[in-house]
Amino acid sequence: MYQRFRSFFLLAGLFLLSACTSAGITVANAPVPFFEGTIERDIVFDEESKQTLDIYIPDRATEERLPVVIFFYGGRWTNGEKGDFAFVGTTLAEQGFVVVIPDYRKYPDVRFPAFVEDGANAVGWVHKNIGDYRGKSETLFLSGHSSGAHIASLLIVDERYLEDGTISAIKGFAGLAGPYSFTPEAEDVKIIFGPPSQYPQMQATTFVDGSEPPILLLYGRDDEIVAPYNLERLRRKIEEKGGQVQAKYYSDVGHIEIIGAMSWIWRYKAPVVDDLALFFRENSDN
Known part of the structure; x- marks a missing residue:
């Protein structure tokens, strides 16, 4: 009986995630209250x-400082x-990281580069203050999904922001x-990124010079929203620059x-959590 109930709940969650964003988010976040x-x-x-941010701190010995993922x-x-x-915050925190998820201003209230500047302010705040929340201020990682990955990539490659x-x-x-x-x-x-003369300023490939820290690019082959050339152009540019x-x-x-x-519902779809955690751990002592 339990297995049948669990299977039904899982299928319902999958339907909600695919059919209704707000309901899907509710299901994905269902385990958050049980975060240790x-x-x-x-x-x-x-x-x-x-602008504000949330910090997810896993239960560990109080004297232990952990790598930080923004x-x-x-x-x-x-x-x-x-x-x-x-759900992203708790999932990565359970892997042994202090996780920070900032908000940022959005269109139509602002246009580029205001949201990237908000991201820079968040990262600067974390660098200065995360020690108060058991994070290692000198071991920060940036991450993001979709437009959030775009913001984080510009913070990495364009030295004007940080x-x-x-x-x-x-x-x-x-x-x-x-x-x-x-x-x-x-x-x-x-409108968000215009005029056209400004477009190169919002493309991460414009600024890559090879001095960036290690970069991991993840992509789903069935993605119909963001074209694969985005990853490939950035990857090639980084490789060309060494x-x-x-x-x-x-x-x-x-x-x-x-x-x-990264949620409990679709964890089986791809080893995203494992790949992220391995990347962060391997580079924590660099």
């Missing part, structure tokens, strides 16, 4: 814009909020299905499923 750790919510990292969620630069991705001391603390970047090298086609996205990059493709995984694979 501490969640510090709504910490202001930018007094001027009043995760930027996706939403087409127009929607989403940090609480929707609590201070030198913060840049040196970043040990790697892991991007999930990020649009790193696209040219806007939708009318609202043209940088460190890994690229992994997952079969039968789409744009939503790759982030869904």
Whole structure:
């Protein structure tokens, strides 16, 4: 009886994730209240814009400081909020990391590069303050999905956004299905990033020089939202410049499923959690 009930609940969750975003997020976040750790919510990292972040701290010996993962969620630069991705915070924290999920301003309230500047402010705050939350301030990783991966990639490659001391603390970047090298086609996205003369400033490939920390690029082969050339162009540019990059493709995984694979519902779809955790651990002592 239990197995049949569990199977029914799992299938229902899969349907909700694919058919209804808000309901799917609710299902994905169902285990969050049972997280064995501490969640510090709504910490202001930018007094001027009043943007906030959440911190997920796993239960460990109080004297132990852990590597820090700063995760930027996706939403087409127009929607989403940090609480929707609590499942990402708890999942990575359970792997032994302090996880930070910031909010950032979005269109139509702002246009590029305001949301990237918000990301920079969040990373700067984490670098200065994460020691108060048992994180290693000199072992930071950036990560993100979709437009969040785009924001994080610009923070990694474009030195104008972060201070030198913060840049040196970043040990790697892991991007999930990020649009790193696209040219806007939708009318609202043209407004977000325009005029066209500014497009190179929002493409990560413009700024790669090979000095970036190690980079992991993850992509689902069934992605119909972000084209694969985004990953390939960035990968080739990093390789041409002598940088460190890994690229992994997952079969039968789409744009939503790759982030869904970090939830309890779709974990079986792809080893996203394992691949991220391994990448962060391998580079924690670099």
